[in-house]
Amino acid sequence: MKNILIILCFITFNAAFANDGWLNILNEGGNNKGLICTDAIQKAIEKASQKGGGTIFFPAGEYLTGALKLKSNITIYLDSGALLKFSDNFDDYLPFVEMRYEGIVMQSFSPLFYAKDAENITIKGRGVIDGQGKAWWNEVYRIETTKEPLPLTKYQKMWEEQNKGLFTEPYYKRTIDKKFFRPSFFQTYNCKNILVEGVTFQNSPFWTINPEFCDNVTITGVTIFNPHSPNTDGINPSSCKNVHISNCHISVGDDCITIKSGRDGDGRKYARATENVTITNCTMLSGHGGVVIGSEMSGGIKKVTISNCVFDGTDRGIRIKSARGRGGVVEDIRVDNIVMKNIKEEAIVLSLFYDKDTKEEPVTEKTPIFRNIHMSNMTGSNVNKAASILGIKEMPIQNITFSNINMDAKEGFTVNTATDLEFHDVKINASVGSSFKISDSKNLILDNAGSSTPIKGIPVIKLDNVSNMMINNNFPFNATDIFMEADGKETKGIYLKNNVFNNVNTIVKKGAALDKKAISEQP
Structure with missing residues (x-):
């Protein structure tokens, strides 16, 4: 009798589980044996969506899928022990969809998780999501490294056919000529109320978490692991507003967190700034930059706070980058409570020379602007260079302050073409050269700024x-x-x-x- 009651309770619990909007993928035609089950997962998403929303639940086990189209009011929940792998067959990411690649809107492969014009989308749990990006990386290597002309693949022909008339600046020709654009791992396009929580992403084909034109995005407690791989940035909000990134652990093959808003004329056409962004309590290991703003910033980036983060082993720490021709304004940025160690290049970069060969030109909508940027309470050790501040003559970097900063670095602070720049309680202990090299600049204050190890x-x-x-x-x-x-x-x-x-x-x-x-x- 006791056993019968236990079984009845279990059945009742499972019924309540399903009635509460939870769909166990194993009951919806999926399998946890590593056999491809894209159709079952997509049908479960559609089924939940038709009922107003719900949660697609993945118990422990291994799953294999192609691209998934997320709908409004859908949660993907991966339990501990669940491993969701994405197919490395490029056909599983067809047909092409409208997406954004490096700040340019185009038709290309569907992102692994993709949503357009939707709301209330969540991915959460303690499971692992594997993009199996190596096949994508290898295809890019093949296209870029083969010297003799190659016949176009069917995917390149599709891209060419579906993107006729797409305009980009001449400097981007090398990328466009490849006609092969890897999909982001997670791209929500023109969506709102996005939550990514707790899961681990690994082996992304390209950028990992990449909301585009979205409102109210929260990314918390996420681990991203893509080291030794090309352009596999961690978190890239672009032309988004009200973004919250916290408690994440990131080690990738490009920038860990990058804030963007579109490239050149295409970015200015949409004119959607990224604004109201908070980044806090994150650790960054491998990566070209810890937190980066740009270089695609033609729509503008403003009202950003970065705090309580540790960068250990990244190439650079805080990096804000752009170039002539991109336009856009980066302003109202606050960086506070940052610890850096083992930084291979610069701990801090503010540069308008991301494209080095540009020439001085009249100020127009193509002129990038950096202003109202304030950094405080930063510590750095085993740093190659403390900082580079590089403005352009027609638009010097404006209104920048550095307060309570202490760094042990091989090289010190370099400032060129800036105005209204202040240093308060800044100690740069350079082992080679001067701690502060300042040129072609005006309106500066050095208040208790020096070195504890003069040479x-x-x-x-x-x-x-x-x-x-x-x-x-x-x-x-x-x-x-x-x-x-x-x-x-x-x-x-x-x-x-x-x-x-x-x-x-x-x-x-x-x-x-x-x-x-x-x-x-x-x-």
């Missing part, structure tokens, strides 16, 4: 064609050979005030081109 014969601060600058509240604790070196015909209005130089041999080393009245030293 004999090397100035801590080096200025060239810098104007309207205050250097104050400095008290070098350690013996310092040269505090500052200044040169350049345009250098003027440099004020040293309220400094204590008892431990300094030479306060100012003056270059041959420096005007005698350029520097004013006051007690």
Whole structure:
């Protein structure tokens, strides 16, 4: 009798489970033996959608699928022990759909998870989702590395046929000529209320979590593992608003988290900024950059906070990048409480020279703008270079502050073509060269900014064609050979005030081109 009651309770529980909108994929024609079951999963999604929504539940086991089209009010739930693999047969990602690739809207392979014009979409659980991206990576390698002309594959012919008249700038020709565009792992297109929580993504064919033109996106507690693979960025919101990224662990073959808003004319055509973004409590390991803004930023990026993150082993830490021709405004950015270690290139980059060979031109809608960017409470060790700030003459980088920053780096801070730039309580301990090299810039403050490891014969601060600058509240604790070196015909209005130089041999080393009245030293 007791056993009968247990069985009845179990049956009742399963019935309630189903009636509550949960569909166990094993009861819907799927299997957890690794046999392809795309049709069963898609039919379960459609079935739930027809009833107003529901949860597609994947118990422990191995599943294999092709591209999945998500609908409104659908949750994909992967239990602990569930492994959902995506097919490496390119046919399973046909027909082509409208999607965005590197900031350009086109027709191409369906993303692995894809939704368009939908809302209330969730992927959650403690399971693993494997994109099996190697086949996609190998195809790109084949196309790019084969020297002799190759016959077009059926996929390239399809792309060519379905994207007639697609315009891109000349510099992008090499990418367009491939006619092969790998799908993102998860792309929601013009959707709202998106939640990705708890799951692990690995081996993405291309960018991993990539909402486009979306509103209210939350990504939390997610692990992304795509190291040693091309262009497999972790989280890339593009032309989205109200984005929340937290508690994620990311190790990838490109940027860990990148904020974008469209490329060049195509991005300006849609004119959809990415805005209201919070990134917090994340760790980033392998990756070209920890948190990156750009380079596709033609629609603009604004109101972003990045806080409480650790970058350990990325090529760069915080990187904001663009170039002439892309247009767009990056503004109102706050970065706070960041720890960096083992950074292979720069800890901080703000550069308008992502395309190095551009020439000065009149200011137009194609001119990129960086302004109102503020970074504080950052620590870096074993860093190759502390920072590079590189503006363009027609649009210097504007209104930037660095506060309470301490870094041990091989090279220091380089600033070129910036205006309204402030350093407060910044210690850059460079082992090669000056801690601060500033050129072709104006309106600066260095307030208690220096080095704890000054180098004999090397100035801590080096200025060239810098104007309207205050250097104050400095008290070098350690013996310092040269505090500052200044040169350049345009250098003027440099004020040293309220400094204590008892431990300094030479306060100012003056270059041959420096005007005698350029520097004013006051007690």
